[in-house]
Amino acid sequence: MGNEQNWAGNLRYSAEMVHEPRDAAEVQRLIADAAARGVGVRALGSRHSFNDIADSDGVLISTRLLTGELRCDAEAAAGRAGTVTIGAGIRYGELAIALEERGLAVANLASLPHISVGGAIATGTHGSGDAVGSLATAVRGIELVDGTGAVRMLRHGDADFAGAVVGLGALGVVTRVTLAVEPAFAVAQTVYEGLRWSALLDDFGAITGAGYSVSVFTRWNSDGPDQIWVKRRVTEPGQAAEADALLAAGALAALEARHPLPGISAESCTEQLGVAGPWFERLPHFRLAFTPSNGAELQSEYLIPREHAAEAITALRALADRIRPLLQICELRTVAADELWLSAAYRRDALGIHFTWLQRQDEVEALLPEIEAALAPFSARPHWGKLFTQTTAAIAPLYPRHADFVALAAEYDPQGVFHNDYLRRVLL
Ligand SMILES: Cc1cc2nc3c(=O)[nH]c(=O)nc-3n(C[C@H](O)[C@H](O)[C@H](O)COP(=O)(O)OP(=O)(O)OC[C@H]3O[C@@H](n4cnc5c(N)ncnc54)[C@H](O)[C@@H]3O)c2cc1C
Structure with a gap:
């Protein structure tokens, strides 16, 4: 058992060694050496x-120093929609600052800016937005070192591309990523309260469509969700009318900044109260300079087809008394469908039902099968990077390209050097 832990501190990596290579050539040597041993x-x-997805009983290759120089294509260099290429270890918060300096933006961010680009896309990490895909949908190219130590370049449109992007680290170590970018934009964030369940469930699409990115926070109280965070691109026409949808549904705009967790200071949260500002200081819920969320937590998330939103929420409300004692907060958010084989939004507009738990892992893991059973009728796909108890037998049928992915992984990693307990349990 090694000394290195994950962010939440609920997992100690079993690797004998964590290496920090600076370029693809060093990654190649490390993989070749491990394969030989x-x-x-x-x-x-x-x-x-939050789970053992990144664990290894051999070696870990940290991407911390694989940040590289940001390179823009001609369009992006002129401040227009185009692409940028960057090392896979860069964190979104750092990438955002480099993009903003050039007048550029990515379409969306997760709830926190602290995560690495390579790790986020490998697990299908997403933010929220009816029309916005997961962060992996911005990927236009990847450079990776496969299980034989060879460097491979994959571009959008290549045969393997849609299989390789959300790759769970099973195909190789991604060293560089090319991302679609657009001109920088401004966002105004407003938190609404007082919405009743009936208003949310009667027209779920009207609420999640009330802005560019909408998050519904709930502790499953009987009257209604606690908060609705609406992030609006302020230059978009018709925006005022969309926001009115929330007021028309009976919600009120909060007059003070809020934290998603009741009773916690909003100091660590991005600016609210409708004050417009740069995209990267509004799209995440948490500021880069602060510990995100509460700091001591576990997470689970299940993504279902959006058309089942009302039924799935009703099924979970029936479990409220079981969920609440272990819960910090739930977040409901939407993700647009995509074509990435292992994406939880593969070919279906999705609703993500996210749980931030207290750090009581045994109890949480004892409860998860009940939640998974309640969501099974909606073919709920678990977030690859969070806690869940489903195994390959339940997961494989949820992904039409599952067998193709397993075959692709075998081609990129014929010796199985990237196999770990997690992949053997949930994928292979
Ligand atoms: C406080 C908090 C908030 C979160 N909010 C969100 C959210 O809003 N939305 C959401 O969807 N998720 C969220 N997550 C989950 C998180 O985004 C995912 O777990 C993501 O994978 C983390 O990226 P990472 O760089 O830390 O990856 P790690 O946990 O380090 O690794 C995850 C997987 O990616 C692989 N990997 C990492 N880098 C590479 C690479 N360069 N090449 C190949 N494989 C690689 C690893 O092998 C492993 O399989 C949150 C997590 C926390 C702790």
Whole structure:
């Protein structure tokens, strides 16, 4: 058992060694050496996953120093929609600052800016937005070192591309990523309260469509959700009318800044009260300079087809008394469908039902099968980087390209150097 832990501190990595290579050539040497010794290898990003997805009983290859120089294509260099290429170890918060200096933006961010780009795309990490895909949908190219130590370049449109992007670290260590960017934009964030369940469930789409990115926070109280965070791109036409949808549904705009967890200071949260500001200081819920969320937590998330939103929420409300004693907060958010084989939004517009738990892992893991059973009728796909108890038998049928992915992984990693307990349990 090693000394290195994940961000939440609920997992001690079993690797004998954590290496911090600076370029693809060093990654190649590390993988070749591990393969020759017959020990396993995993990429390690910013360690924000809550399960053993990144664990290895051999060596870990941290991407911390694989940040590289940001390179813009001609369009992006002129401040227009285009692409940028960057090292996979860069964190979104750092990337955002480099983009903003050039007048550029990515379409969306997760709830926190501290996660690495490579780790986020490998697990299908997402933010919220009816029309916005997961962070992996911005990927236009990847450079990776496969299980044989060879460097491979994959571009959007290549045969393997849609299989390789949300790759769970099973195909190789991604060293560089090319991302779609657009001109920087401004966002205004407003928190609404007082919405009743009936108003949310009668027209779920009207609420999640009330802005560019909408998050519903709930502790499953009987009257209604606690808060609705609405992030609006302020230059978009018709925006005022969309916001009115929330007021029309009976919600009120909060007059003070809020934290999603009741009773906690909003100091660590991004600016609210409708004050417009840069995209990267509004799209995440938490500021880069602060410990995100409460700091001591576990997380689970299940993504279902959005058309089942009302039924799934009703099924979970029936479990409220079981969920609440272990819960800090739940977040409901939407993700647009995509074509990435292992994305939880593969070919279906999704609703993510996210749980931030107290750090009581045994009790949480004892409860998860009940939640998974309640959501099974909606073919709930678990977030790859959070706690869940489903195994391959339940997960494989949820992904039409599952067998193709397993075959692709075998092609990129014929010796199985990237196999770990997690992959053997949930994928292979
Ligand atoms: C406080 C908090 C808030 C979060 N909020 C959100 C959220 O809003 N939305 C959401 O969807 N998720 C969220 N997550 C989950 C998180 O985004 C994912 O777990 C994500 O994978 C973390 O990225 P990481 O760099 O820390 O990856 P790690 O946990 O280090 O690794 C995750 C996986 O990615 C692989 N990997 C990492 N880097 C590479 C690489 N360069 N090449 C190949 N494989 C690689 C690893 O091998 C492993 O399989 C949150 C987590 C925390 C702790």
